[in-house]
Amino acid sequence: MGELFKEALEIMRYHELLRNLVIRDIKVRYKRSVLGFAWVMLNPLLMMLVLSLVFSTLFKGTVPNYTAYVLSGVIFWHFFSQGTTMALLSFTGNSDLLKKVYVPKAVFPLSVIISALVNLVLSLIPLFVILLITGTAIRYHVLLLPLGIILLSVFAFGFGLILSTVTVFFKDMIYIYGVLLMAWMYVTPIFYPSTIIPRNYRPIFSLNPLYHFIEIFRGCIFLDSPLIYEHFAYCLTFSALLLIAGWVFYHRYKDKIVYYL
Amino acid sequence: MNTPATVSIGLTNVSVHYRIAREKRRTVQEFVIHLAKGKKIEYQDFLALKELTLEVSDGETLGIIGHNGAGKSTLLKVIARVIRPQEGEVYAKGTIAPLIELGAGFDPELTGKENIYLNASILGFSRKETDSKFDSIVEFSELSEFIYSPLKSYSAGMVSRLGFSIATEVDPDILIIDEILAVGDEHFKRKCNQKILSFKARGTTMLLVSHDMDEIRKLCDRVLWLEQGALRMCGQADHVTDEYLKAV
Numbered sequence: 001m002g003e004l005f006k007e008a009l010e011i012m013r014y015h016e017l018l019r020n021l022v023i024r025d026i027k028v029r030y031k032r033s034v035l036g037f038a039w040v041m042l043n044p045l046l047m048m049l050v051l052s053l054v055f056s057t058l059f060k061g062t063v064p065n066y067t068a069y070v071l072s073g074v075i076f077w078h079f080f081s082q083g084t085t086m087a088l089l090s091f092t093g094n095s096d097l098l099k100k101v102y103v104p105k106a107v108f109p110l111s112v113i114i115s116a117l118v119n120l121v122l123s124l125i126p127l128f129v130i131l132l133i134t135g136t137a138i139r140y141h142v143l144l145l146p147l148g149i150i151l152l153s154v155f156a157f158g159f160g161l162i163l164s165t166v167t168v169f170f171k172d173m174i175y176i177y178g179v180l181l182m183a184w185m186y187v188t189p190i191f192y193p194s195t196i197i198p199r200n201y202r203p204i205f206s207l208n209p210l211y212h213f214i215e216i217f218r219g220c221i222f223l224d225s226p227l228i229y230e231h232f233a234y235c236l237t238f239s240a241l242l243l244i245a246g247w248v249f250y251h252r253y254k255d256k257i258v259y260y261l
Numbered sequence: 262m263n264t265p266a267t268v269s270i271g272l273t274n275v276s277v278h279y280r281i282a283r284e285k286r287r288t289v290q291e292f293v294i295h296l297a298k299g300k301k302i303e304y305q306d307f308l309a310l311k312e313l314t315l316e317v318s319d320g321e322t323l324g325i326i327g328h329n330g331a332g333k334s335t336l337l338k339v340i341a342r343v344i345r346p347q348e349g350e351v352y353a354k355g356t357i358a359p360l361i362e363l364g365a366g367f368d369p370e371l372t373g374k375e376n377i378y379l380n381a382s383i384l385g386f387s388r389k390e391t392d393s394k395f396d397s398i399v400e401f402s403e404l405s406e407f408i409y410s411p412l413k414s415y416s417a418g419m420v421s422r423l424g425f426s427i428a429t430e431v432d433p434d435i436l437i438i439d440e441i442l443a444v445g446d447e448h449f450k451r452k453c454n455q456k457i458l459s460f461k462a463r464g465t466t467m468l469l470v471s472h473d474m475d476e477i478r479k480l481c482d483r484v485l486w487l488e489q490g491a492l493r494m495c496g497q498a499d500h501v502t503d504e505y506l507k508a509v
Contacts, residue, residue: 017382024379028370100365101383102342102357172289255345259279 004251010104017103021111026118040119041126047074048130051191063193065136068127068222073190075123076217080156080210081181083116087160088177091168095261105254106247109160117153127221136222145220148232151239152213158242161250168257188214209238268352269435269466270317270340275349277310277335277490309335310346311491319354320464324471324481324498326505332490333470337437340468355434358384360425369413373404373423376412380427394430401452402426422449429456435466474502 011018030036048071056066063069090108091098098105131138167173188210189197197205205211212234219225310332317323325333338344339351341359366383367376377398381391399405402422404415412420429436438457457480460467471477477484477498484501486494494501 014382014385016387017379017385020379020382024368024371024375027375028368031370097366097383098343099338100343101359103383103385170289170292176289258344 004247007104007106007251007254008247011107011110014104014107018107018111018114021107022115022118025112025115040122044071044074044078044123045126047071047078055191059193059196062195065131065134065222068130068134068136069193069218070191071127071130072218072221073214075120075127076152076214077185077188077190078123079116079120079152080213081185082119083113083153083156084160084163085177085181086112086116087156088163088167088173090160091164091257092171092261098258099261105257106161106250109164110157113153113157113160116156117149120149131222138222139220139224141220141225141228144216144228144232148213148216148220148235151232151235152217154239155209155213155235155242158239158244158246161246162242165250165253165257168260169253184208184210187211190214206234209234209242212238267319268316269319269321269354270315270468271350271352272313272315272339273350275310275313275315275339275346275351276308277332277339277344277346279307279309280305309490310339311489312349313490313492315485315492315495317466317468320466321483322461322467322469322481324469324477324484324502325487326471326474326477326484326502327487327493328509330489331487333487334439335490336487337439337468337470340435341437353435356385356431357435357437358428358431358433359437360428360439365424367412367420367424370411372411373399373408373415376423377408377427380424381431384428384431384433386431390431394432398423398426398430401430401456403449418446418449425453425456429460433465435468436460437468439470440472474506477502 026037030039033039035042048067051070051074052067055070059066087109090112091105094108097103128138163173163177187205187208194205194211194215212231215225215231216228216235219228219231225231313336325336327333335344337359339346340353341357342351342353343359345351366380368379371379374395377395378388378391381394382388399408402419402425404419404423407415407419412423415423436457457467461480467480469477469480481498483496484498485492486501486505494504
């Protein structure tokens with residue numbers, strides 16, 4: 001049991017490395033583009049534009065503010081897909097380093113989730129601007145938004161630990177996950193209203209953790225969500241489960257990773 | 262493990278197995294095919310270190326010699342905790358700075374300064390510690406003119422100069438050197454040698470892998486001769502290097 005926590009403590013000692021990796025990630029990603037960091041906010045806005053042009057007539061009337069609905073979906077999805085995809089690559093992508101210097105390896109998936117989190121927080125700015133422009137009231141549940149985002153990040157980190165470890169042993173995971181993510185996006189109400197899900201399918205949808213996370217994400221900001229506390233309970237359970245499962249899984253294989261890189 | 266205070270590094274019966282590269286990168290497809298055929302995947306085991314037991318005292322400089330593939334780099338990686346041996350126990354006291362490959366973990370897009378902070382944190386040092394060493398790192402590397410330029414504009418020699426400066430200025434308890442004294446021009450090489458001598462004088466424990474027997478004799482108190490992952494001979498530097506040269 002003690003072994004399990006040793007590396008967690010070690011990561012805290014390496015907080016400086018964690019900080020530097022997050023900063024590097026943010027700095028380097030947009031360094032070569034003309035607009036640079038503005039892309040963090042511009043990207044979801046452009047996606048929103050495309051999706052609302054395509055779907056707004058289709059979903060008109062089912063959702064009060066489709067523009068905000070789709071923008072929040074895009075921001076949410078971008079965080080999850082970017083964070084977990086980068087986490088998936090975080091051991092194989094740093095193999096040069098991992099083969100030469102000792103660091104607590106979990107620092108890499110953790111750092112990419114944190115940098116995705118920074119992006120998420122920044123892209124909330126255009127979302128709130130859109131809400132302001134369209135005159136949509138922000139719910140008092142917004143006070144719970146930080147908790148929702150933290151739970152989502154914990155979930156993504158636990159999941160990312162599994163993905164990154166599996167990828168070391170099965171490189172195909174990179175391609176499999178791309179397809180899996182696409183399928184996952186379609187079964188999650190990202191750009192379609194969750195109300196169009198037929199009632200008898202709801203229990204199946206409840207098995208999708210991201211369904212609950214997106215519900216609390218929107219419910220905390222602007223959308224009326226009568227079952228928000230129920231969704232919170234689901235999210236808390238899923239985050240705790242994935243964090244434990246991810247950590248145990250990573251811990252089980254971490255000493256073998258360098259041999260397979 | 263009961264280890265007296267004067268021991269800096271201790272290895273007990275350490276064995277490291279590698280799997281042969283061909284089989285090591287499995288894809289799911291291969292895995293499924295193998296599974297479907299009911300065949301177990303065959304691994305060819307390669308023993309990189311064989312039941313090695315070793316003790317290095319505080320402040321000692323140990324040279325490690327042997328042919329290519331004798332397990333020298335594996336031994337360094339085991340001590341630096343990069344790989345965990347399948348068998349045996351490893352003990353190492355204090356901070357370890359590996360000069361295994363200079364600049365592992367450098368990012369070409371970041372400036373020299375940013376890379377100093379990044380690299381020092383990879384070695385486990387805090388920002389404060391790096392702050393206080395920053396000037397001496399830059400000074401030793403002789404790169405003050407370029408310290409705000411991205412690393413991709415550096416030459417290979419400049420990159421290794423920076424790597425050497427970081428790993429040595431942060432003042433580790435154990436310094437691991439894997440044939441890096443050949444980097445840089447004559448002027449910098451001389452500086453590196455002096456630096457290493459000053460570490461020796463200060464009582465830093467050092468491990469040095471080299472094929473240059475003169476260097477080994479000059480710097481090392483004791484020499485370990487590895488052959489096919491096993492200890493062939495260990496003892497006084499002059500004696501072991503003489504025997505080694507006789508044997509090759």
